[in-house]
Amino acid sequence: MSKLILAEKPSVARNIASAVGSKIKRDGYIEGNGYFITWAFGHLLELYDCKDYDPKMRSWRMEYFPYIPEKFKYKVKTSPKNKNKRDAGAYKQLKVIDSLVKRKDVTEIVSAVDYDREGELISTLIWDYLKVKKPIYRMLINEWTKEEIHRGMKELKTNEEMKKLQDAGVSRQLADWVIGINFTSAATLKFAQGKGNILNIGRVLLPTLKIIYDRDKEIEKFVPQDYFKLRAKFINDSAQYDGIYFEGKTDKFDDKEKLKEISKEVKNKQGEIIKKKVERKKQYPPYLFNLSNLQGFVTSKYNGWTSDKVLKVAQSLYEKKLITYPRTASIALEESLKDRAKKVLNILKKGLPYENEIKFTTSSRIFNNKKVESHSAIIPTYVIPKRLTEDEKKVYEAIKNRFIAQFMAAAQFDHTEIITKVETEGGNRLFMSKGKILVKEGWLKIEGSNAKDELLPNVGKGQLVMVNGTKVESKKTKPPKKHTEKTLLKVMENCGKHVSKEEKEDSEEILQAILSGYSIGTPATRADTIKRLKRIGYIGARGKSLYATEKGVKLVETFPIKELFDLDYTGRLEKALSDIEKGKFNKDEFLNHIFDFTIKGVKVISNDKDIIIKGGKKSSRGSTKQDIEVLGKCPQCGHDIIEGKKGFGCSNWRNGCKFVVWKNDKYLASMKKKATKTMVKKLLKDKKVKVKGLTSKKGNKFDAILSYEKNKENDYYSWKMEFEK
Template sequence: MGNTLILAEKPSVAKNIAEALHIKGKQDGYFEGNNYIVTWAFGHLLELYDAKDYDSKMAKWRMENFPFIPASFQYKVKSNPKNRTKPDFGAQKQLKTVHSLMKRRDVESIVSACDYDREGQLIGDSIIYKQKPSKPVYRLLLNEWTPEGVKEAIGKLKPNEEMRPLLHAGMSRQWADWVIGINLTSVATLKFQKGKGKALNIGRVLLPTLKIIYDRDEEIKHFKPEEYFKLNATFLTKDEQTYEGTYVDNKKEKFKDRASLDQIQQLIHNQQATIVDKQVDKKKEFPPFLFNLSNLQGFITHKYRGWSSDKVLKVAQSLYEKKLITYPRTSSVALDESLVGKTAKVLKVHSEGLPYQDEIKFMRTKRVFNNQKVESHSAIIPTYLKPKRLTRDEEIIHTAIKNRFIMQFMPVAEYEQTKIITKIQDEQVKGHFLSKGKVQLVEGWKKIENIESKDTILPKVNQDDQVEVKGSKVTSHMTKPPKPHTEKTLLKVMETCGRNVKETDDSEEMLGSILAGYSIGTPATRAETIKKLKDIGYITTDKKNLVCTSLGNRLVETFPVKDLFDLEFTGRLEKTLSDIEKNKVPRNDFLNLVFSFTRESVEQIKNEQDIIINEVSSTRKTNEVLGKCPLCGQGVVETSKGFGCKNWKKGCKFTIWKNDKFLATMKKKPNKTMVKSLLKSDVAYVKGLTSKKGKKFNAYLRYEKNKDNDYFSWKMEFKK
């Protein structure tokens, strides 16, 4: 019997597959045993050619060379990140290993086990078909890497040809981003940037995301606060109990005219009133839907300081590869109906030992199991494996996913809402006073994360009861500007292409947008886009808020290709990619649209006025002299690694290293102020040193030359 070769996307996943198939034999670049060989990629082993690989004249950016669109797209071994002219040694070696295993005579079939998404399909197919295999190729499709999941999926392999639409979507995305990125980044940099340095980065997903933040910044900047007034009254019941009410007239409780409220306040002073209506309703509160990636990123970045969407994805990916959660790069908030049995088992595992275990009941509900609300992958849930050792970060993400999952099977929370309408007996007072009370009756799923409900308790009164006005107050308020975007709110707009920006997880309209494929980027790329906007300096963070930099503002206001900022335009492109994936649209229609858009955009930029969007300072900074060298009298300057004498080429040894070991023991690094003081006064007063026990202290430090050589040592003093 021959062997089956399985290609995984990463070494960690290959290890999971080998463990599930009880393969013990580890070789150089693969596992082998039990009629299986399991090998791996490191993500993309191949990448698209650079422009200069097609044509040597493209090695230098010249306006006349653009637009540049290759007749056919070629792939090469991934470049070494430190030297782009050479291939990455590890990638090259592993590619040879995979291809030699494919050629082995005892290998009868090949299985691509890369991630079940368009990027995973592209990774697997680019590696496998580079070799032009004569053996049948199959596809392993699964949502989790648990032993049971792997064994089950191996029994349901699909012919890889059936995944062609997914590959075409992956290639189309990759080629489109290459063409738009290479052409518009190059031409925009040549046209709108002065000085050499980082390019002016232009991208299909980058610019509309920047525009969302820019638009919110502009709303805030041009917001004009307006004053409004409210009238509140305190009523006294026959039982000497009080309650508050807000004045409402024509369904309005905010008034621009204070004088009218002042007049009503005078009219109601010490007046009698009647309770004309009392309504008591029981309301249900359902738990928020299961997590998709965007909702998980939003939840974590909002709840915990120091988390970015990018970090959430990295930690979730780690949990996925450790077999502890299902596939994280999903846009769905429900589970496929075929997962009912598996889900019941997962719930049983994670319910054990919980203080509210008796309240957890497995049920098949449309809210959790709904094929209409599943796009490619189900929502993120834990697997049946309980974690043994987790980092603090992994624990935060795993607990959030586990809690959100268990919530679905806890009792629905219930509260009682009471509305009382109180009418003043004086007919000159046209409106009424509205009072609202709320009492939590059933805590239900809120127990899991100790979500406290604020109760507002009203006294026991009945319709037609007489009450008395005890006091009243007119209060002044100002309308508030919209809040700056956070990663949570930005992800929501990106996910739904701006179609529904209410911050509710239960919006049907939001789900509709996601399922139709209208979005900016994919769950997998949104975090990367936000990180890139920060890294290239188009946006910055202020606590949790995201705001445009002056460069980001200039780009939005000046860059002429306005379609690239348009959410609808980008949403349509993403929707077309989604349709290619579903075999509804041929990829050439999409690519021809992108290529013609790129050609037109390049011409538009070329014909634009010469405006500087970004000026890169080309003058090198002259190093500030911090003081005289105690050995030779030359100037001491800052370098990347320390503070040293300019005369070092002639052998002067004076240096204070930035990673100085003595200072590092006290969690301190030398800075300019410290060095200047040492050179001027032979001593520096240093605050915030840390003792071995972790206590902060201040001290005087000296940096003195040793008697027997040219090296220096630290001395510490404490002066009163």
């Protein structure tokens, strides 16, 4: 008698076949040693379209909506190239699975799809569609190593035990279909104009768009405030350092004239160090990666990466048995994984220059059942990679290093504060100096640190110093920064819920405890949501920054069903799905709410005022014309500087602005250099840029500081060179 095992993808099927000893490759499956291992290609089935239920739905008319079938039906998924035809590959593979199910020698069926809501949905729909009567079991494992597959086969669950997860998967799919189909159709009929201008409406799409819109508006409404600081330079025979004037708890002042007076008072006066405080603080490594944190880490570290790309690369590593399940929301490991983690650590640390500093520990920061939601955090397996692409290396190294860092000592810093008192006729003037020195590297040896040490001299309380110069610095408050994929994923993960100052000390842990299941989308879907928002033209990207397009802005400001933009409402829906999964909420109650909400919402749209929503033109690649990285502001007219084929020029050139830095600039070329994007950004920001590796006429290498200054006699610019003192 034989077992039939269904994997989610062919690559995973090969891993299972290797583990159970099946070696005979057939068309669509592998057999041997009492097993048949076959696979899906993700989803093989999809819900009927409206027109499949009723031919009249081929034409969109407002009176046909809302449309909610009495019974939802499924069909073989359609071809991505022709939506009127079924996908030939999916149909063929479904026939292979059906033929294996019907074999007389197959007595048991095992679902070995991914252990999550979507994986469960994939297999459930296949068994229901094929009307399978044979016993079905479920393999629940977190990685595709031989050891784990064997454990999973010994600890199979019955299909009945997976009912809650199946209900959650089906509820999610039906809710998204009902909301998506009805609101997209109604919104397009009411607010769209022109062929192909479809207004995509989705349960997860709209609140994600709203997050970006809100940040854009916050920046737009921001009014910079001027403030001032007084900096003094202190010196004695053995030391030199800076201090910032403060009163009470503030070192920022509105009154510039007041600081000028104090500056005059303290000039050339003697000061005394009245306090020196040195406090040693520990810095522990960041928590293990969940998917959102991994995506945020990689997209912020490397240019050109998106959260969708990180997920695809992580999925590839998972299917190659190199990492554990990537679509996780957890930042800790189950306590049952201690022995396995120890084995992995002992393999990975061999040969590292700091091997003797890596010591296994069972700390609750690493192993903690309370911080695990369905799947443990992402860690490497004991399988050592042999060949990886450059992209796979970056993601694998990030996961490996984060794992090893957990078992290294905390980094230690000496935080130093010095208060210098200067006595004047106006009273005692106090200046604060702060510095930080790394005294123990610990885990930073493997993951590094962006922190820059601010060194303070070795001075002590009671020492006398002289004020050797003062400066009143003019500052402006800065607006919030635009969202990046990293910051957006974080807001999606916790639905923007307020976390108190005290909670922020350990916010990852707090959020996991408070907001279990309360999010926008799931780790598996958030990357695709961001990608889709870009594709349909609701958001754009300039470098790493995201912004709402004209079409996205108009949709937020016009579409009347405001609940769909509400983070709290969307979070409650996602929480309900999470509770269905745990058996705390009823599937039928959830769907009845969705149906009722949709019926009322379509009526509101139908009765709303007529406003046309449309966006900017698209390029051949589908991005809006706005999706161009701005390098800085033009020093001539204040418009955006952007990159062209031959140079970095002003976007206001049509109106006569002549500012440009040519890529093959002759002056730079004479020193064997080309203008780069990084160089131009720095130049626009600081008015000067340090350029290394210039070549003199004699062939000697040298560094110089370059500025790009406007000629007095015309509107053109020329380079000026100076050297560091």
